[in-house]
Amino acid sequence: MSEEKKGQLAIFGGKPTFPKPLHVGVPNLGDRDRLFARIEGMLNRKVLTNRGPLVVEFEERIADLVGVKHCISMSNGTVALEIVTRALGFEHEVITPSMTFVATAHALQWQRITPIFCDVTPGGHHLDPARIRALVTPRTSGILPVNLWGRPVNIDTILSVAGQYDLPVVFDSAHAFGCSYKGKMIGGFGKAEVFSFHATKFINAFEGGAVVTDDAELAEKVRLMQNFGFEGRGQVSHVGINGKMTEVEAAMGLTSLESMDYFIRHNKGNYLAYKEGLQGIPGVELMEYDEDEYCNYQYIVIEIDERIASVACSNLLEVLSAENVDARRYFNPGCHRMEPYRSYFPNAGMLLENTERLLDRVLTLPTGTAISVDEVNKITSLVTRVIESGRAVRSRLRARAGTLHNIAEEGVAKCADFR
Ligand SMILES: Cc1ncc(COP(=O)(O)O)c(C=O)c1O
Structure with a gap:
C-alpha cells in the first residue's frame, strides 16, 4: 500500500474520517x-x-x-x-x-x-x-x-x-x-x-x-x-x-x-447503500434481509472471515473506532460466557460451536435516522480500504498495541517513582 493511502487511515496518523463518533442505536425521534x-x-x-x-x-x-x-x-x-x-x-x-x-x-x-x-x-x-x-x-x-x-x-x-x-x-x-x-x-x-x-x-x-x-x-x-x-x-x-x-x-x-414508515424507509436506504458498498469485499459478508417480507432494517450486521479478509473482526473494530465509527460487537461473548451462566455451564461452548464462531466475527455498524447514506458510503469505503491493506493494518495495530503497552508500563513506573 502506498504511503499516501496508509496515511489516510487514522491508525496511520491520518485525520479521522468523522469529526464526532457515529454510534449504533442513536434514538430515532418523531415529530x-x-x-x-x-x-x-x-x-x-x-x-x-x-x-x-x-x-x-x-x-x-x-x-x-x-x-x-x-x-x-x-x-x-x-x-x-x-x-x-x-x-x-x-x-x-x-x-x-x-x-x-x-x-x-x-x-x-x-x-x-x-x-x-x-x-x-x-x-x-x-x-x-x-x-x-x-x-x-x-x-x-x-x-x-x-x-x-x-x-x-x-x-x-x-x-x-x-x-x-x-x-x-x-x-x-x-x-x-x-x-x-x-x-x-x-x-x-x-x-x-x-x-x-x-x-x-x-x-x-x-x-x-x-x-x-x-x-x-x-x-x-x-x-x-x-x-x-x-x-x-x-x-x-x-x-x-x-x-x-x-x-x-x-x-x-x-x-x-x-414516523414508522419514514424510519423504515431511511433504514432501508442505509441498508441498500451498505449492501452496494460492501459487495464483493473479500471476507466481509453483510447479513441480508428478505426484501419480499416486511423488514425494519434496524441492524446492519456484517461477518468478517479473518482467513479471507486478512484482518480479524477485532482489528476492523479498532480501525473503525479510530475513524470515529463506533461499531459494536453485539452480542459477544454470548450469554454462556457471561455470569452467572459461565459458572453454571463452564463447558457450554462445546455445544455452541456456531454461536462461538459467529460471535467472534460479527460486527454491527451504525444506522438509523442519525446516519445518512453519505456517511454509510464513507464507512463502506473505509471497510474496503482496511481489507485492501489487511497486512499493513495488522502490523500497525500490533505496533500500536506495543506502544500502548509501553506507555502503560511507563505510567506504572512513573507512578512508582512518585510513591
Ligand atoms: C433480543 C432482546 N431481548 C430482550 C431485550 C430486552 O428489552 P428491554 O431493553 O426493553 O428490556 C432486548 C433489548 O435490547 C433485546 O435486544
Whole structure:
C-alpha cells in the first residue's frame, strides 16, 4: 500500500474520517410538536400512569399493526419476557439461544428458570430447530427463540418441534417489530411474542415493551400480573408485579409510530447503500434481509472471515473506532460466557460451536435516522480500504498495541517513582 493511502487511515496518523463518533442505536425521534402536544394533554388530564388514554391508544395501535387481538404494554421488554413466561408456567428449564442480548437469559434466570443454550444456524444466526430435540428433557417447560436482528427464525419448524413435545413457545421479538414471516406480521406466532421499545430500538417509547397474543386467557393473566394482580379497586386476584408503561412513554411510542414508515424507509436506504458498498469485499459478508417480507432494517450486521479478509473482526473494530465509527460487537461473548451462566455451564461452548464462531466475527455498524447514506458510503469505503491493506493494518495495530503497552508500563513506573 502506498504511503499516501496508509496515511489516510487514522491508525496511520491520518485525520479521522468523522469529526464526532457515529454510534449504533442513536434514538430515532418523531415529530417533537406532536410529542409535546401529547405531553401537554397528559399534564392537563393529570393522568400520568395506570393505563391512561395514551397507553390504551398505544396498545390498540400495536395490536392493530401486528394483527393480534391483545397487546399489553410493559415498562420494558425484559419485564414483558418475565411476566409472559411466568404466566405460561415456564419453570425448571427453557431452551433459548446464547446468541442474544443477555436480557433473554436473565428474564428466565431471574425466575430461577435455567436457560438451556441451543446453538444457532450459521447462516441465519437463529435457534437451530435441528438441535432443539437433543436438549429436551423431562424438565423442559418451554422454548424461547429470538427473532434476532429483526429476521424471523424458522418459525414453522420450531413450532412443529415444540408441538411434538407439547412445549409452549414464546418469541423474543425485541428486534422484530414491523417485520413479517411468510407475509404474516411477527407478533402473531406461538403462545405470545414480546417487543422492546427501548430507546435504541427503531420504534421507541424511551423505555417500553409489550406482550402480544391472540390468547384471551393468557392476555388477562399477563395484564393482572403487570399491575400487582389488581382486578378491581382494592381487589387482588393474582400475584403480580409492576410492569406498567407510563403515559409519557406511550406519548413517545405513539409519536414514534407516526414516523414508522419514514424510519423504515431511511433504514432501508442505509441498508441498500451498505449492501452496494460492501459487495464483493473479500471476507466481509453483510447479513441480508428478505426484501419480499416486511423488514425494519434496524441492524446492519456484517461477518468478517479473518482467513479471507486478512484482518480479524477485532482489528476492523479498532480501525473503525479510530475513524470515529463506533461499531459494536453485539452480542459477544454470548450469554454462556457471561455470569452467572459461565459458572453454571463452564463447558457450554462445546455445544455452541456456531454461536462461538459467529460471535467472534460479527460486527454491527451504525444506522438509523442519525446516519445518512453519505456517511454509510464513507464507512463502506473505509471497510474496503482496511481489507485492501489487511497486512499493513495488522502490523500497525500490533505496533500500536506495543506502544500502548509501553506507555502503560511507563505510567506504572512513573507512578512508582512518585510513591
Ligand atoms: C433480543 C432482546 N431481548 C430482550 C431485550 C430486552 O428489552 P428491554 O431493553 O426493553 O428490556 C432486548 C433489548 O435490547 C433485546 O435486544
